[in-house]
Amino acid sequence: MSQSATNPLISNAKLRRELADLNEATEMARQMRQAHAKEGCACVASPELVAAIVCVDVATLRRARERREANLKEGVPLDPHHVSSMRPSNQPEGSRSVAYPCSEVLDFLDRRCAEIKKSVNARNLPAKAIAAATRGFSSFLTQGDALSTWPFALQPDGRPVDLAEALEIGIADGPIERLTVAQFGSKLAAAASQAFHEGEREALGETLDIDKPDETGEPRDRWEESGGPL
């Protein structure tokens, strides 16, 4: 079996992009569903979080709300595959704060997945190849190229956590950043190293508490012995 038959990601940039988009949208929807599966979950998310989940920047999401308003006013049908199709929750008159119901975000992700799937399926890829490219975060790690990015929820200790997982376990309250595999690796290494050194200092402190300084007056090593090396 040739390399391109098992990994179609190598040969075609547009397809690679589509599969990466499908992977991310599928994973976000899957994990959000775990946390918001309850019928009628009424929670809302900030535009910053929604932008990260649906993979656009905050300014694009703001323009999409303006477009939505204009379209509704003019009676132009909304494009179900554009982020303007998400309906922000009703805010009190005059309020400038914006939020999106989780159900709107989930429905949008489902529509987006279905749309990309249609395009990917038209290429008659082996099911195995699609499965390999759409295993969520692990597909990003194993198949992402130098420019591919994935959204991460940064934790107080600096650790980047896969946003999909962070959504599911409820630790996506801090800053969110899109990182390449290399950036993810170095941020994680820096946080882990910091934690290691803090742990080391703690352990050292405990050791010093237990082992009182030696008061026998014995020389500590041969360099301090009388008649030691000159």
Ligand SMILES: [Zn+2]
């Ligand atoms: Zn919810």
